[in-house]
Amino acid sequence: MDTQQNTALTRALAEVPGPLPTSGVIHIVIPHTDRFTVVGNHLAQHPDLSCTAVGIAVRIQSLPQGVEVSIKALAAHCREGEKRIATALRELEALGYLQRIRQRLPSGRVITRTVFCNQPTALLRPHHPASAPPHTQAQARTQAAPAPAPAPAARPEQAVPPNQPEPPAPEALAAPPVPPPPPPLFVPLVPPPTAPKPPPRSLPRPSEPTPELDRAATAFLSDLHRHAPQFTLSEDDVRRLVPGVAAWLERAARPDAIRHALTDDPPHPLKHPAKLLRYRLIELLPPPPPGIHDLAALARPRITVTPFxxxxxxxxxxxSPTPGHCRDCRDSRQARSPAAQVPLGPSPALSSSS
Structure with a gap:
């Protein structure tokens, strides 16, 4: 029995323009009239995206606004499992197709919005409207610009005096000023995923580490689970967090105050207690206690009293700070001092003898 031929396919192949290739794929392009999505080749042929990520991106791009695109929501409608979908979403997020933005509502609640961009590279450059072909622009300028009126003949009495500058030419008056380039229609507020991130802050350390501080910090962290059972730490976690607790103890913080600051109001459920303790040890570090010189500067200055x-x-x-005479006695002594002094010069006896 002969193989059944598809007459519709044969007719479609006959309508393909140009000679058919001898190998490779043959495209039969039928225009869509409804229920279609435009996908760029930069996504369909992306060299760094897996086929699963491309398919998930096309799936998300075809969904209307407001549809949930979480891992569980996509897994409910796709054959791929949650792990493959999560890996594909991370690939799309690394290349800018998918972005997650944290936004605070007027009520104070913080939500996460998922944004999908069909062409992320266009966000990084200003968007200008597409220009028309050159012949169309020339035709439009010819139709829009009126024909210049003939310049009237100059009369003898309207001649320009030789001392005054000549009037500008009609072409210079008719030339419109060049408008400035329009501002970009879209300025991205979210940095690209490849933007460099600031380095994480380091854990505080004591300025003068001592064995006593190390032992006290180790005992504090090892005993923390008795007061807060959700903060059960491993040996490696205790070893990494000891310098931070030692820095708090060096700054005269009491153990109960440290425990209250580190374990009060934890999130539920608490998945990584060591990371939460490290964050609070860095962000809630108390200031160092004031020194002796700082406290002396805050003390009230003394008033110097001159004794009697x-x-x-x-x-x-x-x-007076020193004993002596009062002001009146000093003045009287100064008044009597010129009369008590002997005048300088030769004596009268010596003058008469000579």
Whole structure:
């Protein structure tokens, strides 16, 4: 029995323009009239995306606005499992097709929005409207620009005096100014996924590590599960967090205050207690206690009081840092001092003898 021929396929192949290739795929392009999605070749032929990621991207791009595209929602409608879908979503997120944005609502609640961009490279450059072909632009300018009116003949009495500058040419007056380029219609507010991230902050360490601080911090972390059972740490976690607790103890923080700051109001469920403790040890580090010189600067300055002295001449009391005479006695002594001095010069006896 002969093989049944598909007449519709044969007719479609006959309508393909040009000679058919001898090998490889043959495309029969039938225009879509409804229920279709435009997919760019940059996505369909992306060299760094797996076929699963391309298929998941096409699936998400074909869904309407507001449809949930979580891992479980996609797994409910696809044959791939949750692990393969999660891997595909990470590939799309690394290349910018998929982005997750955290946004705070007016009520204070923080939600995560999932944004899918069909052409992420277009977000990084300003978008300008597509320009028309050159012949179309020239035709439009010819139709829009009116024909220049003939310049009137200059009359003898309207001649330009030689001392004044000549008027500008009609072509210069008719030339419109070049408008500035339009601003970009879309400016991305979310940095690309390949943008460099700041390095994580390091765990605080004591300025003068001592064996006593190390033992106290180790005992504190090892005993933490008795007060908060969800903070059960492994030996490696305790060894990594010891410098941070030692820095708190060095700053005169009491163990109960440290325990309250580190374990109060944890998230539910708590998946990584060591990461939460490390974050709080860094962000809630108390300031160092003030030194002796800092406290002396805060103390109230003393007022220097000049003591009382007794005058050696009149026994009057007066204020002075050293004993001596009061002001009146000093003035009287200065008044009597010129009369008590002997004038300088030769004596009268010596003058008469000579």
């Amino acid at each position: 002295q007794t005058c050696d001449d009149c026994d009057r009391a007066f204020r």
